[in-house]
Amino acid sequence: MRREITMQKTTGRPQLKENLKFFLTASMKGISQVLLIDNAVTGFFILLIITSTSIFLGIITLLSTIIGTLIGIVGGADKESVTQGLFGFNSVLTGIALALFMNGPYHWIIALLGAALAAILAAAMMHAMKPLGIPVLSAPFILITWFTLLVSYRLKAFTLTSELVPQDLARWKLDTTGKVDWTEGAFYGIGQIFFLHETIAGVLLFLAVFWAGWRLGIFAIMGNLTALLASYWLGGEHTLIFMGLYGYNGILAILAVAIVFNDNKGWIQPLLSGILAAFLTVPLTASITTLLLPYGLPALTMPFILSTWIILGARKVLPKL
Amino acid sequence: MRREITMQKTTGRPQLKENLKFFLTASMKGISQVLLIDNAVTGFFILLIITSTSIFLGIITLLSTIIGTLIGIVGGADKESVTQGLFGFNSVLTGIALALFMNGPYHWIIALLGAALAAILAAAMMHAMKPLGIPVLSAPFILITWFTLLVSYRLKAFTLTSELVPQDLARWKLDTTGKVDWTEGAFYGIGQIFFLHETIAGVLLFLAVFWAGWRLGIFAIMGNLTALLASYWLGGEHTLIFMGLYGYNGILAILAVAIVFNDNKGWIQPLLSGILAAFLTVPLTASITTLLLPYGLPALTMPFILSTWIILGARKVLPKL
Amino acid sequence: MRREITMQKTTGRPQLKENLKFFLTASMKGISQVLLIDNAVTGFFILLIITSTSIFLGIITLLSTIIGTLIGIVGGADKESVTQGLFGFNSVLTGIALALFMNGPYHWIIALLGAALAAILAAAMMHAMKPLGIPVLSAPFILITWFTLLVSYRLKAFTLTSELVPQDLARWKLDTTGKVDWTEGAFYGIGQIFFLHETIAGVLLFLAVFWAGWRLGIFAIMGNLTALLASYWLGGEHTLIFMGLYGYNGILAILAVAIVFNDNKGWIQPLLSGILAAFLTVPLTASITTLLLPYGLPALTMPFILSTWIILGARKVLPKL
Structure with missing residues (x-):
């Protein structure tokens, strides 16, 4: 017992480095997992591509994967799932989607809160689908995004971009x-x-x-x-x-x-x-x-x-x- | 090992006959299972009734149950389920429904593709509902049919008969x-x-x-x-x-x-x-x-x-x- | 064996009393469980509050929890669930909701039939959600109530109060x-x-x-x-x-x-x-x-x-x- 404590003390610095490396790898894999890929370099490359298109979206992407990964760690999920980026990718998708579909001065806060919720819902759905041996994929992202977009019809703090318009199927014409x-x-x-x-x-x-x-x-x-x-x-x-x-x-x-x-x-x-x-x-x-x-x-x-x-x-x- | 091979060779003909009999029985039960009945004669009788009403529908029924049963066999399902016609009845229902609700020169192809999909979805739902000990019934048929009908609003190759019209609940009057x-x-x-x-x-x-x-x-x-x-x-x-x-x-x-x-x-x-x-x-x-x-x-x-x-x-x- | 029979005979009266006490406790807990509380006195107190607001609603509440509890007992559910009022609360909620949302001379019959159905659906959902270790909560109440309200558009015996009006989302304005x-x-x-x-x-x-x-x-x-x-x-x-x-x-x-x-x-x-x-x-x-x-x-x-x-x-x- 005592020995462990001593060791922890002496290895404090390297362990911090180790933890940071683990955390960054998991976060980058959170981005690559959007494409079902378990590869930190691919994730980092994708982050660069997004950032070069829009710095705002790049920041949202980075923060979202960090938030999702943190929720996995702080919530006490098993380390393997976190390492593979499985708590990050639903947050990444939710963060980007809400940042784009929502409007108003605080839409980035809604996007990041949505990213956090996506990780929590991902955990719940992992539990529900475990007996079936079928992965949750990006279903948590979809549910959080759909529900958040619908909120806008009832709460003023949520405003939609003009792109999303409800239409009547009876009056729909295919063109x-x-x-x-x-x-x-x-x-x-x-x-x-x-x-x-x-x-x-x-x-x-x-x-x-x-x-x-x-x-x-x-x-x-x-x-x-x-x-x-x-x-x-x-x-x-x-x-x-x-x-x-x-x-x-x-x-x-x-x-x-x-x-x-x-x-x-x-x-x-x-x-x-x-x-x-x-x-x-x-x-x-x-x-x-x-x-x-x-x-x-x-x-x-x-x-x-x-x-x-x-x-x-x-x-x-x-x-x- | 060798002996088995020899036996297979010498019994080639009778086995083929055996297999064909098994296949036909399973296919007819696929029709009777629409009524939750495990009886090949009843299935064959129903096929006759349908055919006497419409030869087109009779052919669709026969092909659909064959397609569903084949998917069960080729896909490697356990033999008992296939024998009972459990891979046929959702295909039968889907084939008939799509043949009737869809229009245009190729609607029978859509009907038969739908029949094939119904067997695949049936397999997926059997897996999902197994832990509950509750049968999937004709739910796969319903889902495939509903989704296929909805496709028609977006893809030109799918056209509906004029029977199906979306209506606004707010303007609905009960008569x-x-x-x-x-x-x-x-x-x-x-x-x-x-x-x-x-x-x-x-x-x-x-x-x-x-x-x-x-x-x-x-x-x-x-x-x-x-x-x-x-x-x-x-x-x-x-x-x-x-x-x-x-x-x-x-x-x-x-x-x-x-x-x-x-x-x-x-x-x-x-x-x-x-x-x-x-x-x-x-x-x-x-x-x-x-x-x-x-x-x-x-x-x-x-x-x-x-x-x-x-x-x-x-x-x-x-x-x- | 014989001894037990004798005992049952001699204790007939007290056992009846015992059973009645058990039944009443379970029924009152059926009311308190609406608030997720396992306490017969709280249940009785709530019944008084409802009755003092409307005698009609009080009677519906009492009958609904009795119906739900009876279905649990007669259906052969495990005694613990029944004792905790778990078969009562969905019935209570359904009874009250349908009594308020439905109209016409027989709406109380619909309310009580709905209460009975809610207990049966609760049993089905308990079975379905057991492997997940997640409680069904008042989901059976919601499903029965929603479906019953929708029935009114197709069966004349079901009429809605004027409160519930379908609206088009495309024409909705937030105020x-x-x-x-x-x-x-x-x-x-x-x-x-x-x-x-x-x-x-x-x-x-x-x-x-x-x-x-x-x-x-x-x-x-x-x-x-x-x-x-x-x-x-x-x-x-x-x-x-x-x-x-x-x-x-x-x-x-x-x-x-x-x-x-x-x-x-x-x-x-x-x-x-x-x-x-x-x-x-x-x-x-x-x-x-x-x-x-x-x-x-x-x-x-x-x-x-x-x-x-x-x-x-x-x-x-x-x-x-």
Whole structure:
């Protein structure tokens, strides 16, 4: 006992350094986990990409992952989950989304409070889904964001940007005209995951994914392609397709189903089930957007989550899927 | 090892025959399981009834149950579930519903893809509900059908028949006038389960149920009667009641609660809890229809599912229910 | 064996008395459990308060808790749950809510049938949530009440009071003007839990809570204060705030999170997590009300339930929360 105390004393400095390193790694992985990647360098690279697009968003991203990671540590979560960045990524997404969708002088406070709540809800959902052996993915982010956006109709301190408008489904008309731009389509999708709308940001994000593993990169491209072609071929709105709004869920779904939550290291089974998952996000994006129309809410990553949950759940009963 | 191989070789032909028989039985049970019945002859009889009403629907039914059963086999599900037709019935229902509610030249492709997805979602839901010891029933069918219908507002390749119209609840007026026709009411209910609208089809379906067991038949009649009288007495719309739209959920609920998922072989407890379940489907039909009004979606078998889940779940805590 | 029989015979009278006492205690606790309190005297006191406001509501309350408790006993539930009043409180809430929201000559029958159903749904949800180790709280009451209110749009026997009007979110305008009355705000909140709108009823209900434990009383006041100040400060509608419509969920949430479902007997952790839970009910009240606007449904205790579920669930992964 005494010996330990002595040791702690003498190693005080190095341990602080150790702790700080652990904390920074976990925080950066919190950013990379948005793309289901467990890699601190990729996370740091993504932080740079976001910051170069908007310094404000960069700060929100950094603070959000720090808040989420801190809640994991202070709340007493098991160290492994914290190290992998599992308490950070829902906070990152929530922080960015609320910073962009909310308005008014204090919207950054709401964004950071939302980031904190996202980590708490993530913990609750981890507990609820543990018996199923299915990951919570970014569902906590979606729930916190949707509920916060709805708050604005009742509490004055919450104001929405003008982008989000509730509409009546009975009076909705589908309009698929609009220009076709495959370059934008190719790179806007991955940017949309972080709410970025620049071709260069998309290119750099793909590089960040390739850094973490060339297999991840190839599958990400395949997922994007699948969703892009499917949405175009099925007659989606061009304005949405070439903004990448059909693509980003495909990228996330293929990474989750084919690689991250798949034991099969071959090519055929991962590719088939991954492409199925990516394809599924297209009709899911269409239906979820319709379901949310009367509330003026964005679909966010919900299509990816539902598609992934269905395939991962089905795989427990149909192991060859 | 070698011996097995030899045996497989010499028994190649008979085994193929065996496999085909197994496959056909499972597929026919996939049709009878729509009525919660595990009987291949009843399934085949139902297939004939559907085909005699519409050859197109008959083909869709056959292909759907084959697709669902195949997914169970190829996906590697445990053989018992496949044999009982548990991978077929959600596909059958989804195939028929989408073939009827969707329009355009390729609606049968959407129907069959929906049938395939229904089997995959069924697997995922079986996994999720296993710890509860509660069956998934036809919930996968409902979710796939609702989501597919909603897709039509965003993807041009999906077009709805004009039957489904979103309406504003604030401007809804209840109109219970309309003719009273107890004969139609008596036989349209069971037909509605398979989306059939003919008295003769209803009569034959009741016969198919009686074939599987006279107890099933008697209870089916009781369930229909309960729902019919309750909806009339509580003031439901005559146009819906005598189209059988209040009755079919009552039939399914009484079969599930009183017989199929009930260990009690007596009469009093099954009859009481079964009639309670059938009765409950009436207010549930009313409320679910209201909830879906702004989206123009049909209630399908949701009232039966909720009623059955409530009673079966409650029975785990209140064993005498 | 014989001896037991003899004893039962000779003790027939006293046992009847014993059973009656058990039944009455359980029924009164069914009323106190609405406030998460396991205390028959508090329950009886609350019954008096309700009855003194309205004899009709008092009778409904008494009959509802009796119905719920009877269903627990006759259904064969484990005795401990019944004794604690766990089968009564959802019935009490449902009975009162439906008696107030429904109209027409037979609305009291609907209220009592609803009370019976609430006990059955409570049993089903207890089973479903048991593996999670999270209490069902008053969720069964909310589901039964919402569904029953929606029934009115389709079955003539169900008629709503004019209070509940579906509205279009697209045409909704937030109006926060209205008088500020902190006295009403202070005492209307706890009254709202039982749908009472009198200052004196609120004062007496606080006394009933203090009777069960001064710690409960102090926390109840803190929860009310948190929700009241937060909703005022965030710019809620004055008409709602000072009717207590933002306060009552805060009271319930702090009691659940800080005391009833908390092993920590100290002050700091309970106070912090309890105030967090009470605070959370404010944005949740705002968002749930928005979500229900197109259906004209009241939020009831849903904000309390979601807030409590989130914190209790998160605590399983973040034990220091």
